[in-house]
Amino acid sequence: MSELPPHEPCGPPPATEPSAGGSEAMLQTFLQQQGRMEKQLSRWVACRATAADLVQELFIRLWRRKDVQVEDLGQYMMRSARNLAIDHLRSQRSRLRTESALLPEQMVGAPSAVEDGHQADHDLHQVDAALRTLPERTRHVFLLNRIHGQSYSEIAGALGISASAVEKHMMRALQVCKDSIDMDSSSRNSHRKARS
Incomplete structure (x- = not known):
């Protein structure tokens, strides 16, 4: 698993060009970036299926904010994807630490x-x-x-x-x-x- 770059703020960069926002621009840019984001996330999380799920989650999040206007939507998407991967890995590590600290009789499941x-x-x-x-x-x-x-x-x-x-x-x-x-x-x- 590659080292992840530092977590960057999730908020959008300052708005500059109105033409960069909107649902049409967002969808078009997402489709262009989707393969690249999945490939990058797959290297970070070491699982293609998880990477695809994270990119889908990113699409849903972006679609809810489709009118956001940023200077470079593609760069914004890649940064957001990286942040999602970091959050996923932190959550996974935290869960593993918690599970390893449990006594066998506290474990639930199979x-x-x-x-x-x-x-x-x-x-x-x-x-x-x-x-x-x-x-x-x-x-x-x-x-x-x-x-x-x-x-x-x-x-x-x-x-x-x-x-x-x-x-x-x-x-x-x-x-x-x-x-x-x-x-x-x-x-x-x-x-x-x-x-x-």
Whole structure:
């Protein structure tokens, strides 16, 4: 991200030429400057979509003040776009500082990627522990299918059992895995309720 120039006053420069104002001049100048403003803002905010949104916001602001008269409307638009980018980045930094200062229990919304990773790791251990409680043949069938990618008919041929027997072993293994995660999930929920 490029360094932004200092924030300049948002008010219009002193009026000089009446012909430079008006909705027609504003629209024409905006359309000429739009690509240039988006390109510049995109470098500053490091996101093309955000840059496009900011330029649209700028258009709305300028349209509300379309009768303002300035010496160089194009320069005025570029300066206004730069100020919008600065305001956006300041607001973003402020929000990030606020979020990083919050304790995990104060955060609102979805869990972070780190929490998701911990939860997935925990669930994997739960499933592994549940699989260890299965009879060896059932566990072997499950591992051949889910880890080694073998089909039911391949497993049946390798173990000398019917495909329907393989299916029964798989159903049993999957039910045990599901029950272990469901049980752990309900245990966590009741623990959370007890704490609150």
